[in-house]
Amino acid sequence: MYESALRLMKTKSLEDIKIGEICKEAGVSVGSFYNHFETKSDILVEMYKRADSYFDERYKDGSNASSDARDEIVHYFEVYAQYNQNLELETIKQLYTANNKLFITKGRYMQKTLQSIIEKRQLAGELDNELSYEYITEFLFIAARGVIYNWCLHEGNFDLPKMMKQYIERLIITFRKC
Known part of the structure; x- marks a missing residue:
C-alpha cells in the first residue's frame, strides 16, 4: 500500500x-x-520511518572515523540528498509544506546519528564546542532542507547531491574549531 x-x-x-x-x-x-x-497522513509517517531505517543501515556500524569532520558531515548530507532524490521530485514536493511538522520531530534516528557525529568531532577538538551538538544538528538540517526545497522549486533541474555537498562544505566551515 x-x-x-x-x-x-x-x-x-x-x-x-x-x-x-x-x-x-x-x-x-x-x-x-x-x-x-x-x-492517509500515516503514509508520510511511514516515509520518515523508512528514511530513519535507511540511515540506520548506512550508519549502524558508526561513521567513517578516518575522515575529518568536514568530510564526514558532508558525506552524511550527500547520503541525505541522494535518499531524497531517489524518492523523486513529485513525492518530495509533497513533503515540503509548512503543514508537515514531521521535519521538526525530535529524536529521530537521522538526527541522533548526526548529533553523534558532531558530538564525537567536538570531543576530538575538530568542531567548536561553544555551541551544542543539538544546535549544530538543527542548523545543518534547516540548511539542508533549504537546498532540497530549492531543488523542488527548480523542478529538480540540478544535481541535488552535488549541490548539497557544495552547500554543506561551505557551511561547515562556520563550526570548525579555530
Missing part, C-alpha cells in the same frame, strides 16, 4: 488521493488499509 501510494503521489497530491485509489492500486481492500494505517 505504501508503494502504491508513492506511485499515485507522482501524479497528484496525497490530499487528493482517495484511500480507495491506494487500495485499488495495491490490490487490497479498504479494510486492509486501516489495518496498516489510521489515516
Whole structure:
C-alpha cells in the first residue's frame, strides 16, 4: 500500500488521493488499509520511518572515523540528498509544506546519528564546542532542507547531491574549531 501510494503521489497530491485509489492500486481492500494505517497522513509517517531505517543501515556500524569532520558531515548530507532524490521530485514536493511538522520531530534516528557525529568531532577538538551538538544538528538540517526545497522549486533541474555537498562544505566551515 505504501508503494502504491508513492506511485499515485507522482501524479497528484496525497490530499487528493482517495484511500480507495491506494487500495485499488495495491490490490487490497479498504479494510486492509486501516489495518496498516489510521489515516492517509500515516503514509508520510511511514516515509520518515523508512528514511530513519535507511540511515540506520548506512550508519549502524558508526561513521567513517578516518575522515575529518568536514568530510564526514558532508558525506552524511550527500547520503541525505541522494535518499531524497531517489524518492523523486513529485513525492518530495509533497513533503515540503509548512503543514508537515514531521521535519521538526525530535529524536529521530537521522538526527541522533548526526548529533553523534558532531558530538564525537567536538570531543576530538575538530568542531567548536561553544555551541551544542543539538544546535549544530538543527542548523545543518534547516540548511539542508533549504537546498532540497530549492531543488523542488527548480523542478529538480540540478544535481541535488552535488549541490548539497557544495552547500554543506561551505557551511561547515562556520563550526570548525579555530
